[in-house]
Structures are given as structure tokens and as C-alpha cells.
Amino acid sequence: MILDCAVIGGGPAGLNASLVLGRSRRKTVLFDDNKPRNAVVSESHGFITRDGVDPQEFKRIGHEELAKYPDVEIQKQRVVRVNKEDELFNLEAEDGTLFQAKRIILAIGFKEILPDVKRVKEFYGKSLFSCPFCDGWEMRDKALAVISDNEAASHMVKVASNWTDDLIYCTNGRQLLSEEKSLLESRGIRVYEEKIRALNGENGKLTEILFEDGGAISREGGFITPEWTLASDVASSLGCKLNDRGGVESDEMKRTNIEGVYACGDVSLAGASQLIFAAAEGSMAAISINAAMIEEKFS
The missing domain is CATH 3.50.50.60 (FAD/NAD(P)-binding domain)
Incomplete structure (x- = not known):
């Protein structure tokens, strides 16, 4: 047939x-x-x-x-x-x-293809997501991070800010243009340009982002750009x-x-x-x- x-x-x-x-x-x-x-x-x-x-x-x-x-x-x-x-x-x-x-x-x-960040697979689909419109409501008002070294990630940061006032942007080593960084920080979005050493948490729930310079910041979840x-x-x-x-x-x-x-x-x-x-x-x-x-x- x-x-x-x-x-x-x-x-x-x-x-x-x-x-x-x-x-x-x-x-x-x-x-x-x-x-x-x-x-x-x-x-x-x-x-x-x-x-x-x-x-x-x-x-x-x-x-x-x-x-x-x-x-x-x-x-x-x-x-x-x-x-x-x-x-x-x-x-x-x-x-x-x-x-x-x-x-x-x-x-x-x-x-x-997920970002080259240690342990990211453990959290993807549980507390880290790729689409704010799909999962932003469930993450509303939490301490969130956008983790991306993609040059177009600033748009994701702006979109994600719709669901929380406690948002940071981790570029995983990529240096932003000063104008771009200033604009985000003027809206209360802190930018971390340090390389990420690993993510921390249990049972798929993100609790902390660890940086290679020894720093760390507590987070409850966020978004990535595969x-x-x-x-x-x-x-x-x-x-x-x-x-x-x-x-x-x-x-x-x-x-x-x-x-x-x-x-x-x-x-x-x-x-x-x-x-x-x-x-x-x-x-x-x-x-x-x-x-x-x-x-x-x-x-």
C-alpha cells in the first residue's frame, strides 16, 4: 500500500x-x-x-x-x-x-546540548529550565539565575525578570559590553562574569552556584540556553x-x-x-x- x-x-x-x-x-x-x-x-x-x-x-x-x-x-x-x-x-x-x-x-x-557546567544535567527539568513562558510561573518570586554564555542571552534575562525581582545573570566567563551590563544592573539584575565551577543542590533542586574564584551565591532555580x-x-x-x-x-x-x-x-x-x-x-x-x-x- x-x-x-x-x-x-x-x-x-x-x-x-x-x-x-x-x-x-x-x-x-x-x-x-x-x-x-x-x-x-x-x-x-x-x-x-x-x-x-x-x-x-x-x-x-x-x-x-x-x-x-x-x-x-x-x-x-x-x-x-x-x-x-x-x-x-x-x-x-x-x-x-x-x-x-x-x-x-x-x-x-x-x-x-546543555551548557558546559558541572552537574547541570542533575537540575535541568527540575529547577533549571529553558523556557520562561513554559516554567516561569512555577518559579515565580524565587531567587533565580540565568546561566548562559550565549551572546543572545540578555533577552532571556529580560524575559525571566517578568517572574521575579531576585534575578542574577551568570555569563560563565563571557565578558559583557559595559552598556549591556550597566543596563541590566540598573534594573537590579546583578551580573556575574566569573567562570562557574559547579552547581550545588540535591534531588534536582538547585541551592547554590559555585564560581572558580571561590565565590558562591544561593539560588533556587533559573534558566539556561541549550x-x-x-x-x-x-x-x-x-x-x-x-x-x-x-x-x-x-x-x-x-x-x-x-x-x-x-x-x-x-x-x-x-x-x-x-x-x-x-x-x-x-x-x-x-x-x-x-x-x-x-x-x-x-x-
Whole structure:
């Protein structure tokens, strides 16, 4: 059987794309190896009716809803190879099963590379986070830190200040421009440019930041700026053009530069990490595919 669409990636973008395709009676396979970027967190926020949901519970509900649509199949495995031959895409799953599809949706997402700070993994997803809009409410009015040597981190500092008046900025050795430092400190945000020796705390709860010069400061949590890299090489193997943020370039209809390949979610947004954005992008990609196939039917 030739599929109408193969959806690669089972996060909110891939789930919502599969839902819309299933409701449009399109033969669809959703590939999900269950290795999400947000695996370290126990709650996801900002999605109405699902605020505070465990990401795995979100996925379980999604799979349950997709099961109502006979044209959608879920393959709980990774796609290891994709190539385009004539007008069809050939896909190979990790168990060796072969599939053919008329369209591809890339909802592959990203992997995170955490800052080079000792013990940061112990606190990430528990008291250190990457998105103030996702987790700022839970950290409100606490003694927080933004830990980042990224040149664009000042924006994160400004955003994080919305949830607390007790905020510091640790640059982990990067020296700020004097104007930038003066602006932040004039708003009561202390800047620490010393290299960080380690983080301290227990059971994922940050209590202290230790500096290489021997100094230390108590903190209850905060935010970091991980680097992102594509979670799969499928996009590059297909020849998809990347944008300047490392994601897959797509137009307003989620079409990439490769005919028949669409991109949605984190891999397309390359910066906006909220579930509700990703789900909306998945819906847009599926609607775009459905519209194209309807036009083909009547052309």
C-alpha cells in the first residue's frame, strides 16, 4: 500500500498532523521512537485544557485519540533512511520494514546540548529550565539565575525578570559590553562574569552556584540556553534547506524546498518551544497536504 503521508516524529506537531490527516481520510503512518526533547520534564504548560500535563500522558492521550481513525497507523520506531524516487518517498524503519509515501512531514524536533557546567544535567527539568513562558510561573518570586554564555542571552534575562525581582545573570566567563551590563544592573539584575565551577543542590533542586574564584551565591532555580541540533539526519539526506537557526526552512504552508516534503514544530520554528505552537504547525502542515491532494484530484 502506498501511503498518502508519512509523519516522522511523534511530538505535538506530529500528533496533530496525524490527527488532521486521519480526519481527512488520508492513509498515514506516524513514526515515533519516543525520544522527545522534553523527556526530562514532568509537566508541560501553556496548552489550554492540558496545562501542567505530563508529556508522556499528553502522548498517551494523543495515541488514544488517533486510534479512532482507521487510516492512521503508529509505528513506535525510528526512520533510518528516506529517499525520493520519481514521485514517491521510500522509507526504511529501524526494524527493516519498508514504506512508500506520496508526502513526508518532518516533525523530527531537536536534541539539546546543555551548557558546559558541572552537574547541570542533575537540575535541568527540575529547577533549571529553558523556557520562561513554559516554567516561569512555577518559579515565580524565587531567587533565580540565568546561566548562559550565549551572546543572545540578555533577552532571556529580560524575559525571566517578568517572574521575579531576585534575578542574577551568570555569563560563565563571557565578558559583557559595559552598556549591556550597566543596563541590566540598573534594573537590579546583578551580573556575574566569573567562570562557574559547579552547581550545588540535591534531588534536582538547585541551592547554590559555585564560581572558580571561590565565590558562591544561593539560588533556587533559573534558566539556561541549550544549543539545539536536529534529532535526525533525515532532512539533510532529503536535501532540505536549513534556516539560519539550524532548523528546516519552510514557507507559510509548511512546504520545504523539496517537493512533497513539509516541516513543522520545533524543527521549523527553531526557537519557539511551546507545545501549542508545535501542535498548530502540525495542523497547518496536514491542511496544506490535504489541500494539495484535493487540487491534484481535480486538476
